[in-house]
Amino acid sequence: MLKLPGLIDPHVHVREPGQTHKEDWDTATQAALAGGITMILAMPNTKPPIFDASTLELAFAAAKQKARCDYAQFIGAGPDNAAMAASLADKAAGLKMYLDSTFGELRLDDMALWMPHFEKYPKDFPIVLHSESRTMAAGILFAAIYDRPVHIAHISLKEEVLLIKAARERGIKVTCEVCPHHLFLSKEDIPAISHGHPGRSEVRPRLATKEDVDALWENMDVIDCFATDHAPHTLEEKDSDNPPPGFPGLETILPLLLTAVSESRLAIPDLIEKMYTNPRKIFNLPEPGETWIEVDENAEYEIKTANQFTRCGWTPFEGWKVKGKVRKVVLRGTTAFENGKILVEQGYGKDIRSLKGDL
């Protein structure tokens, strides 16, 4: 039995407020605990998006009532909320800027709209960018110009990891995360994931080439965090004519990574660094007392939708044989998950930004 720190997922779409048929603060945090994750950072592109004090309160109200693991809530950067967002920085996980592939209120097409956010958001709280390829490079230039840290969400390309490496060597304050689906899947896997429904493989950033996947593994030292980008949609939605992009991931990240450990493609200290130590540093997260998870690293089994807590009802990794199972999760002195059962109530989870000091 392997004991690890309670893991942190800095990139989760909880879907509440607004799309609770996909997921909510209850089911998302159950899925997190079942996946060995004791703290999630929630993305702001809900309906409505979280971009000011009143929408932030909407998310907090739902989370306070329902969350079973600890959490913080990102605030979204919009075309005209820079001062507002900055004034809420100490309540938020950080500022999320959607610079690619996003529609609606949080769209920031023009780089001139990025400037007030970089000027105003406090430097001791993170700015996280959805920014792919050249847009990512543009985001890193902003980090250089405004001399402040940025964290690049879900990198997926060889050019991205190489450029982050080069920028960091030059002293630019850039960190990054990678998702399991960009480490374990490539374009070549699309037919197998799709089961005849092309929408099931839709995700942003898209699944990349085998060369890109290999470059991520070869530059594992450049990657600061693993993050799920848990983005649940129902199977009905995924199989529709207009399939939304996104995969669930909270319950599969750790078994997939532990399987890579069993194959000597990854080491346990790397896993701890990228799922606990680094996210704590980058996102300025408190130390959770009496919090750990226990994992049977020799348990072999198949990933099955039927065993999942997420509401979305599917996983792109259905049927994958993995090695490594979460047996027990202890969160702040209480056993929150054990032998497949959630043992803490709704509302047990805490908003880590509302606390002073460590948990």
Added chain:
Amino acid sequence: MLKLPGLIDPHVHVREPGQTHKEDWDTATQAALAGGITMILAMPNTKPPIFDASTLELAFAAAKQKARCDYAQFIGAGPDNAAMAASLADKAAGLKMYLDSTFGELRLDDMALWMPHFEKYPKDFPIVLHSESRTMAAGILFAAIYDRPVHIAHISLKEEVLLIKAARERGIKVTCEVCPHHLFLSKEDIPAISHGHPGRSEVRPRLATKEDVDALWENMDVIDCFATDHAPHTLEEKDSDNPPPGFPGLETILPLLLTAVSESRLAIPDLIEKMYTNPRKIFNLPEPGETWIEVDENAEYEIKTANQFTRCGWTPFEGWKVKGKVRKVVLRGTTAFENGKILVEQGYGKDIRSLKGDL
């Protein structure tokens, strides 16, 4: 009569080798002289593109035989010629990297392909980027990472000029040029230019909004150079089903800018700075001895295709009333143009990179 230095155009598509039905080294350099320009820097996306020693020789052979004004020839960055291009740096105007809107051999889609060029091209010769919007930001990040100057071709957007300003304030070595068509035309002018042929308004970067145009004028101090991006295509091509992007510009840049001077939108010292002093600095160009132009700043007339030397046979500024006419051009002690007539022979022009010291 106003006396100015011989002007320098750092961005000219001569079309030779390969497309001499549009233009060649003879007609392009006649158009330059008629426009008050005594030195042109020629772009490498000819047919074939100029990207190695033998293609560079093709351009030099044509230029040596035909050019009537002075010149240098850019070498193009391709996916695998970084070492070759760098080895030819002292013969070339600089390295041109096509990072947007280009097809064929000089396409560099993947940012990983940019890296060897930035690593290898000597820092005392310029790298010029065709890079719009976020790609421009990516290019400036490369300048920061590799700590070397880049020159951004034909900026057209508010976000571009603002970001260049911010990057420069941060100490990043970036310069830029703007074209007359982005200063004097916006999207709103497309119907008037088109004369029923939408292809006539096609240009890359595209004509922008009035707000973008205004931002360029308001940030005139950020703009280092005026450049024509003289990109001649025949009217037949422009009016075809697949119109190529590009405008001629060598013969209209100075009258348009002098008209702006007459309207107090620009000052003569700015014009000299951006068409002589700055290009000399940025591109490391020699001082031409006994070279000047004489301009009648009070001459009012209409721009007319019939009066042009370019082979392409049209101008987007047809019928524009302008104030300011080139009367005489003296190049290295010889009157090269006077009262509408070219007075130097083919071959009078010199490759300025082949000379040691000043002309």
